[in-house]
Amino acid sequence: MLLCKPLPPTFVCLPLPDLTCHLLLYMSPTVMANVYMGYFEDMALGSAPLKPTMWLRYVDDTFILWPHQEDIQALLDHVNSIRPSIQFTMEKEKDNQLAFLDILISRTEHGFKTSVYRKPTFTGQYLNFNSHHPYSIKHGIARCLQHRAETISSDTITYHQEMVRLKNTLCHNNYPDSILSTRRVNSIREENETKKPPTVCLPYIRGISEKIQRICAPYNIRTVFKSESTLRRHLVRVKPRMEENMTKNCIYAIPYSCRKVYKGETCRPLKVRVEEHRKAVTKGETEKSGIANHVWMEREDHRPLWDEVRIINRETLWKGRKLKETAHMLGHNNLLSKPSIELNAIWTPLIERENLE
Structure with missing residues (x-):
């Protein structure tokens, strides 16, 4: 090798x-x-x-x-x-064995035999079943490990030995015995490949996400959840931190001296969008900016506080940015801007609760 x-x-x-x-x-x-x-x-x-x-x-x-x-x-x-x-x-090879990637290749009298290889530093630690993650992720880990055992094991005896080892490992991570399917993963996958239902991806919130999944199931809508708050997101900073006014794809708020607030969204750097508002106010271009329209219509003590502009949310996708902008506008009486899209009233109680918190 x-x-x-x-x-x-x-x-x-x-x-x-x-x-x-x-x-x-x-x-x-x-x-x-x-x-x-x-x-x-x-x-x-x-x-x-x-x-x-x-x-x-x-x-x-x-x-x-x-x-x-x-x-x-x-x-x-x-x-x-x-x-x-x-x-x-x-x-x-040593003792008629050689490890290649995650495969242990063994030489026998009848040819070669393959099994799952684990490094000496392997601790047996996987995502704990009691952690705050969607059940589908935990089930996917078990299915993935089972699929690896099925794919790599060259014979039935080796496969069953690996499954016993896998069950013990998952048991130490608080996984129930029922999470490993008795059916071969390949046969299940062949059935699933023929069905491609529409899919929706949502942030995972324990208790709420499961209810949404049950609501979508009768309509043949597949729900996929992702964890928004992770240790990597809070601790790891791959790129150097840039100035806030250069942030792109954000929802922002501009307060007034009259205690009113203008909220909007932009895909460009915030500094560029704020500068456009400032120019519109200076030139009196009320048709280009809601901020300029308010200043020139009211005139007295209705100045934008440019130094207090802040980012209230971020979203890369355009549709998601519009939805978040609308959500931040609901429940505010001193708002100058108007929502760019309509949001179903079913979300109002949840949005109001989030805004209060």
Whole structure:
């Protein structure tokens, strides 16, 4: 088995055959690295004195079968001599076993046997069943692990051994025994592939989301839930924090000196939209801005407080931004702007409660 180290980004700059400059401009570094490794493998194996009977690569891990009596070290030296920047390391089988990705390959008298491989550092910890997540996510974890056992296990005995191990692991994470289906996952998946109901994605709120799911079920509407508040969202900041007035896709509020409030939404940076309002007020362009219209109609003590502009919500999708803008307008008596869409009255009690909180 040959294990290839991760490819450095410089590989995307190396010349490749039969690729135009136009194609290079639009390929991601990951795709380019994979393309180059395909070219590199053809070149390396084509010039090798002795060739393996099997060479399978997934990203930077390669599995090979070596049928020759000569030491495989010669192949490793040959591959490493082609490009100094691409160096392979090698791991040989031990006790007739070799791990490749999450598969443990074992040599037997009758051929090869495969089973699920776990690293020595595996702790058996998965998402706890009592955590605040939709049931579908927890059920999906169990189904995914069962599918892995079914796909990787080469025989029935190995599959049943893996299922016993899996049940014990999930039990330690407070999963009920009934969460693992007795039916094979592939047969269930074939049935589900023929049915493609409409799907709606909603934030997960325990108690409310389950009721919505039951309401949608008779109408053949599939509900998918996502967790809005996660540790990653609160703690991890991949991008540097930018100034608030440069925020895009937001719902904003502009207060007046007369204690009225203007609320709106924009897909552009907030600074750009506020500057448009300011210019409209200065030039008296009342038809372009509701803020300018209020200032010029009332005139006395109805000044926008530009320094107190704030963001009250964010939403990337246009439709969702319109809905959130409307929701923030409901229940406010001192509002100047009008909702851009109509919202069903069934949501009013929930929205009012959220606004009060």
